[in-house]
Amino acid sequence: MKRATCFALSIVFALMAGNASAVDLASTATVTIVEGITITETAALNFGTLVLNNGDVVVATNGNVTDASSLTSDGTSQQPATFDVDSISGVDLDVNITPDAAANGLTLGTMTFDFEGDSANPVTSGGAGDVLTVGGTLTVDRTQASVGASQTMGFTVSVTFN
């Protein structure tokens, strides 16, 4: 009986020794969170109605249209894209616009932007409600393009902290 007691005590002390050989430390990492950047599209880039021919149509950020190949059939809806950008007042931002790959005989080429009067990076955020205007060049290849309404070409607008 006493041998059993001794054995039990040995186990208890062995467990105590085990506890002493391990340690946990609860710590914390820190971070400062600032309000981020939000972009909301308020108008889509529109090249209007074009004839099926070879050529380029350029819609500038100020709304001017250059159509050297006279592709425009109806230009009433031609307009640059506009976005509302909210960020932190006074911080520098970078604007990058990347067109998707050409598809269906339509190529979205050189993209331009105007951010509250600035057209080169970095631009300065005015806080909430800055307007970003995006223009671009559309190239039509008549051998691959097809007749049809509302054909879309994608592009990505990125606004990041400088």
Place this chain on the structure above:
Amino acid sequence: MPASGSRSTMRLTPFWAVMVAVLCASVSTAPGQEDPPPIARYDELAIYIVSPLHFGALAKNDGYVEIGPNDDLITDSNFLIYEATYSSAIIDVHGLENTAVSISIAGSISGGMVISNFHTSLGDPPIGSAEGAVLDAAGELRFNLGARLAIDKETASAGGNSIPYTISVIYE
């Protein structure tokens, strides 16, 4: 039988004596002692944060930032960094000299943020003697620590935030 009982008592007495001696030795070298021995000796494991893990200033957007163990940026693919003032943590472990330890680190979810994917200068946890997690001749081991911090913009709050994590060290 009294005889066998007597023999058992004789065996138990040295055992208690040894345990008391061990406990006294532990107390005599506990941190905070006024007269520490000339050469540091740590019988019990202890962890100290020499420098905290800091992710700098990040935008309140969805995504994550991952900091390496050497103040290096592993990724900011979501462009969250607003001020690149991030820094890895420096951790000290004290214990028995020339002894291998196992180190594991657990993250958490807190306030719209998740800390995970820890990296240490000894390797990614859990780490052990194979990765060099061995206390030196003075009973000390120092390593650096980085991690990933993910942000959910819907639930994260602007301002200063603390995200808990737990470091566990055990003798191998």
